[in-house]
């Protein structure tokens with residue numbers, strides 16, 4: 001595994017996950033799909049939270065075709081559209097009615113470099129999907145996470161899939177109000193990429209703030225941010241099918257396959273190494289595979305994290321969510 005600093009293979013290195021319940025956002029495609037596969041193969045019951053029923057059903061059928069069968073865990077679709085935080089809340093509430101435990105919650109879904117789009121709630125879509133609705137989902141599920149964490153021998157974790165792209169954020173941004181959150185970053189070389197990187201910075205700020213909060217209230221829950229590596233989750237898209245014969249060989253030289261790209265998420269979600277040394281991994285940032293890595297100074301700025309969450313709180317309060 002030349003790309004990685006230490007060897008970790010979910011097939012051989014993850015413990016038996018029978019009895020564990022895991023929820024992952026955006027599990028129908030890319031890194032999320034492979035994360036579902038790694039965890040379900042070890043026996044977990046995995047909820048694939050996805051917005052599109054037919055895509056989710058196709059993904060589940062493909063998982064079965066790839067060898068998810070008797071003796072493995074279960075994969076169940078949970079309807080979730082992160083464009084609307086009310087939908088995230090409803091999805092969380094439905095889940096709470098359906099399940100008695102939640103061992104691992106993985107924030108994985110994201111939109112990447114999109115045109116600047118505003119949601120009807122007046123927050124740009126990339127911030128709503130990648131950040132705010134995930135916060136709403138987590139808060140809705142918190143009672144169940146707490147209940148599970150209170151059980152003997154539990155090991156509850158929240159994994160936030162961020163990105164080393166956060167390093168591309170220059171200077172120290174501000175998140176004082178919605179105007180700050182809606183910054184188009186027009187003066188950047190590539191505004192779409194800059195906005196994506198900003199949301200990934202927000203993901204890390206949130207991870208560390210959530211860990212500080214949970215630790216302060218005496219919760220044993222572990223919160224970890226991960227960077228999956230540079231992963232090819234796009235060259236199979238139908239829009240590129242005519243160029244596949246050129247793109248594929250080049251991409252495979254430089255980028256990880258989604259199954260490998262999911263290793264660090266699987267490590268953070270379920271590895272024994274994290275279970276054995278929870279204090280070491282709480283509120284950390286991991287790069288492939290499972291390597292403790294320093295994010296930028298800005299990503300660790302507690303004041304900035306609080307500023308972000310105050311703005312999110314105020315927005316949600318105003319919307320009654």
Ligand SMILES: NC(=O)c1ccc[n+]([C@@H]2O[C@H](COP(=O)([O-])OP(=O)(O)OC[C@H]3O[C@@H](n4cnc5c(N)ncnc54)[C@H](OP(=O)(O)O)[C@@H]3O)[C@@H](O)[C@H]2O)c1
Nearest residue numbers: 026028029030031081082083108109110161163230231233
């Ligand atoms: N690929 C990389 O090189 C790389 C590098 C660093 C970090 N990451 C991070 O890794 C994570 C996964 O990325 P990926 O490359 O696997 O992306 P991907 O292949 O584009 O998959 C993204 C997933 O998010 C879902 N999603 C998007 N909008 C949604 C919404 N409104 N509601 C619910 N689900 C929604 C997608 O569902 P649909 O199929 O319905 O669109 C899909 O399942 C992201 O957090 C990304 O930032 C990726």
